[in-house]
Amino acid sequence: MTERVVVDLDHLTRRFGSFTAVDQISLEVYEGEIFGFLGANGAGKTTAIRMLCGLLLPTSGGGHVAGFDVLTQSEQIKKSIGYMSQKFSLYVDLSARQNLEFYGAAYNLDRRTLADQIAALTQRLSLGEFIDRPAGSLPVGWRQRLALAAALLHKPRILFLDEPTGGVDPVFRRTFWGLLYQLAEEGVTIFVTTHYMDEAEYCNRISIMHAGRIIEMGRPFDLVRDHGAANLEDMFINLIRAQETTGATH
Numbered sequence: 156m157t158e159r160v161v162v163d164l165d166h167l168t169r170r171f172g173s174f175t176a177v178d179q180i181s182l183e184v185y186e187g188e189i190f191g192f193l194g195a196n197g198a199g200k201t202t203a204i205r206m207l208c209g210l211l212l213p214t215s216g217g218g219h220v221a222g223f224d225v226l227t228q229s230e231q232i233k234k235s236i237g238y239m240s241q242k243f244s245l246y247v248d249l250s251a252r253q254n255l256e257f258y259g260a261a262y263n264l265d266r267r268t269l270a271d272q273i274a275a276l277t278q279r280l281s282l283g284e285f286i287d288r289p290a291g292s293l294p295v296g297w298r299q300r301l302a303l304a305a306a307l308l309h310k311p312r313i314l315f316l317d318e319p320t321g322g323v324d325p326v327f328r329r330t331f332w333g334l335l336y337q338l339a340e341e342g343v344t345i346f347v348t349t350h351y352m353d354e355a356e357y358c359n360r361i362s363i364m365h366a367g368r369i370i371e372m373g374r375p376f377d378l379v380r381d382h383g384a385a386n387l388e389d390m391f392i393n394l395i396r397a398q399e400t401t402g403a404t405h
């Protein structure tokens with residue numbers, strides 16, 4: 156992890172009609188950091204990530220990703236980042252390899268680079284056995300690895316992962332996080348959402364969102380200590396419940 160800021164947000168806001176899904180969030184993420192973006196269902200995480208990935212325009216506020224402006228440089232942002240969406244976005248009838256070829260073409264990789272990257276990622280993510288099977292037939296853990304491979308094809312320096320381990324078994328989750336750690340050690344910045352508190356503990360820092368706002372941010376163990384909680388899960392639940400009893404809901 157370096158001191159270089161690669162994501163900065165300044166009062167980033169997104170409304171849908173009169174509803175504010177993301178409400179003035181500000182944060183900085185450092186190069187090589189694993190940043191956990193936590194929050195209850197509907198807190199606004201996916202909406203925020205879509206703005207960071209250049210897929211949705213903010214209503215107000217702004218920010219930078221990989222040095223590019225989220226308001227005006229979405230095309231440059233898309234080329235610089237890898238994104239794993241919360242919804243499964245691979246083509247179920249195409250094989251794992253064909254999916255990677257499709258995404259590689261979308262990133263304009265030349266044939267040689269694409270072939271090398273597919274071979275490297277197949278090995279790194281242990282996808283060999285599954286590479287010629289239809290993506291839709293893969294067990295969930297393997298599908299998610301394939302989606303990670305697709306997000307890594309163009310060697311992005313920042314990865315946005317929206318619940319990459321949803322529905323994945325504990326053994327797969329552990330190996331998946333092993334891969335994320337390796338990537339972070341290579342200097343890749345990882346911005347990840349999860350509802351699993353064991354995964355939140357693996358993050359360098361986390362933020363916690365509620366009703367569109369960031370209500371807490373820091374290193375996992377500092378937060379547990381500062382709140383006098385038994386563990387991260389208790390801290391998270393107490394914090395969200397306290398927000399709900401003070402009426403700070405949508």
Ligand SMILES: Nc1ncnc2c1ncn2[C@@H]1O[C@H](COP(=O)(O)OP(=O)(O)OP(=O)(O)O)[C@@H](O)[C@H]1O
Pocket residue numbers: 171174176194195196197198199200201202203241
């Ligand atoms: N296109 C849209 N139009 C209207 N409302 C939307 C739209 N997209 C999201 N929302 C609303 O914004 C709020 C935040 O949704 P979002 O998907 O960002 O939450 P989330 O934190 O990712 O939740 P989850 O943990 O369930 O994935 C929700 O109330 C959702 O219904």
Ligand SMILES: [Mg+2]
Pocket residue numbers: 200201202241317
């Ligand atoms: Mg979401």
